[in-house]
Amino acid sequence: MYCSKCGGMVPEGTSFCSACGQPVASAVAPVAGVPVTAPSTSVAMPQYTASIPQPQMLYAGFWLRFVAAIIDGLVLAVPGGFLLFLLFASALPSLIHGADPMTIALTFLPRFMLFGLIVLVGGWLYWALMESSAWQATLGKKALGLYVTDLAGNRATFGRTSGRFFAGRGIGSVPYLGGLYFLISCIMAGLTAKKQALHDMIASCLVLRKA
Numbered sequence: 001m002y003c004s005k006c007g008g009m010v011p012e013g014t015s016f017c018s019a020c021g022q023p024v025a026s027a028v029a030p031v032a033g034v035p036v037t038a039p040s041t042s043v044a045m046p047q048y049t050a051s052i053p054q055p056q057m058l059y060a061g062f063w064l065r066f067v068a069a070i071i072d073g074l075v076l077a078v079p080g081g082f083l084l085f086l087l088f089a090s091a092l093p094s095l096i097h098g099a100d101p102m103t104i105a106l107t108f109l110p111r112f113m114l115f116g117l118i119v120l121v122g123g124w125l126y127w128a129l130m131e132s133s134a135w136q137a138t139l140g141k142k143a144l145g146l147y148v149t150d151l152a153g154n155r156a157t158f159g160r161t162s163g164r165f166f167a168g169r170g171i172g173s174v175p176y177l178g179g180l181y182f183l184i185s186c187i188m189a190g191l192t193a194k195k196q197a198l199h200d201m202i203a204s205c206l207v208l209r210k211a
Helices: 060-088 102-133 140-144 158-172 178-189 200-205
Strands: 146-150 205-209
Touching: 060 102, 060 140, 060 146, 060 178, 102 140, 102 158, 102 178, 140 146, 158 178, 158 200, 178 200, 200 205
Parallel strands: none
Antiparallel strands: 146 205
């Protein structure tokens, strides 16, 4: 028999070619002009796909969110109180010598409206910018290890967090209807499976907590 690699003579019963060391699978006679190849001895190895475990989402409950909202309220109360003082202190000199009710109304009503507008815009920018930032949280949420994401657990965009704000505190500030709406939204944060308030569902957001 002949070696399938070098074509050398290999005695019967020999496992390896003495010339090149090739394992002898079977006797192969060399044919002129035709290369001699050994039978394939490769074995297909099974392919394994490593599964990457997905991080578990820990939903923030009602009381954690409630405490975070109190902290945020205190944070915003400081500049809000200072602004309120400035607006109404500027009107006092015109009322020192007395004024009729119409003058008082015309003096303070525009200031009330301006103050309300500043509070609304300031609150929107505070919540929307902070929750769409790298922190993904306001100061109150950050202090308690909470953060806001979209439904896939990714960082929410400014547009999404803006929608979340106006669907919550925005509608909640509407006279008569807003109080009931905000109460229902808060109750849902404690009862739904993913601890979503109504404004979270509208904006497709989640409020999560760190482990």
